[in-house]
Amino acid sequence: MPHDTGLPLSRFHVPDIQREILRRGIVASIGKTTIWRWLSEDALRPWRYRRWIFPRAPDFAEKAGRVLDLYEGRWRGKSLGANDFVLSADEKTSIQPRRRQHPTLPPAAGRAMRVEHEYERLGSWTYLAAWDVHRAKVFGRCELSSGIDPFGRLLRQVMQQEPYRSARRVFWVVDNGSSHRGQRAVARVRAQWPTVTLVHTPVHASWLNQIEIYFSIVQRKVLTPNDFPDLNAVAERLLDFQYYWETTAHPFEWKFTRQDLSKLLVKLRTPRSPQNTLANF
Numbered sequence: 175m176p177h178d179t180g181l182p183l184s185r186f187h188v189p190d191i192q193r194e195i196l197r198r199g200i201v202a203s204i205g206k207t208t209i210w211r212w213l214s215e216d217a218l219r220p221w222r223y224r225r226w227i228f229p230r231a232p233d234f235a236e237k238a239g240r241v242l243d244l245y246e247g248r249w250r251g252k253s254l255g256a257n258d259f260v261l262s263a264d265e266k267t268s269i270q271p272r273r274r275q276h277p278t279l280p281p282a283a284g285r286a287m288r289v290e291h292e293y294e295r296l297g298s299w300t301y302l303a304a305w306d307v308h309r310a311k312v313f314g315r316c317e318l319s320s321g322i323d324p325f326g327r328l329l330r331q332v333m334q335q336e337p338y339r340s341a342r343r344v345f346w347v348v349d350n351g352s353s354h355r356g357q358r359a360v361a362r363v364r365a366q367w368p369t370v371t372l373v374h375t376p377v378h379a380s381w382l383n384q385i386e387i388y389f390s391i392v393q394r395k396v397l398t399p400n401d402f403p404d405l406n407a408v409a410e411r412l413l414d415f416q417y418y419w420e421t422t423a424h425p426f427e428w429k430f431t432r433q434d435l436s437k438l439l440v441k442l443r444t445p446r447s448p449q450n451t452l453a454n455f
Contacts, residue, residue: 186220188213227378228442235439237376242432244345244373245307245384257342262384263304263328264349265320266392269412270298271402278401289399297405301392301412302328304346305385310423312388312416316409325353326366333367347373349380387426391419 176183176190183190188206195204213219231237240249244260247253254260272293279288302324303314313332317324329346338344346363348354354363360372375382396415402408 185223188221191220229376229379229439231376231378234376234379235435237374238379238382238435239432240373241347241375241382242430242435244347245428246431247308249343249345255342257337257340258345259309259338259341259343260307260345260347261304261332262307262347263302263325264380264383264385264389265325265351265353266301266303266389267320268298269301269397269408270400271296271405271408272400273403274401278399287399289401296402299405299408299412300324303385303388303416304328304332305388307347307384307428308425310425311420312423314413314416316412320351320353322353322359322362329363329367329370333370341369344370345373346370347375347383347385349375349383350377384426384428388419 274290275292276290281287299316300320305312363370
């Protein structure tokens, strides 16, 4: 890492690597193209980085395993029935319409779409959505804020329609947000909807919640660039997109299983020796 060399850098780029090699006297001379070629051959890109969160919740394996089992159509070791359903739900907060000072220009030959830099903020929505994991159906609503009551309205919106109203069991996969956190939320929801079971992901593991995949699609296809005349236009497009998406939607090809989880946790618990770390670099 750059900080191990005493250099005031956060990442290495090819010229930095070249200078460090020459400073150490590893070789008398070397070109940037040679370094680039060697890095490419070993699939190394030290200038790139990814964010990640180390799973540290003590019950991570147990909670994550339950979610992964539901995606595979199982609960507590038994297969789900035809009258059991799995939904993944969450909130996407602070969706702001931005009214541009000048109209957006369409793309033209040799020119990308042009979006005015200056804009006027017009409030914000919280978009609550639930994704039926096995039926590829999405249900959503726009609220002025998140919270217990808005989440309760999403629950009612889904549970008052078939097939969920007559279902034997409906599992809702949620994260640990304040709208549906902990056993109090489980009891509150069960008291109103006896067939509903809230299933929480582990702390800091929203990547296990399939609704996040849908939200990423919404971000790319609906909200970028953020160019809307008012709040109603945002809500209209979000809700219209649900129906548009469902015309071609299929269940997500979720391939990460409980077995993959076990392998990952073993890998994370296995300490790396300095020799292995150097060899991997």
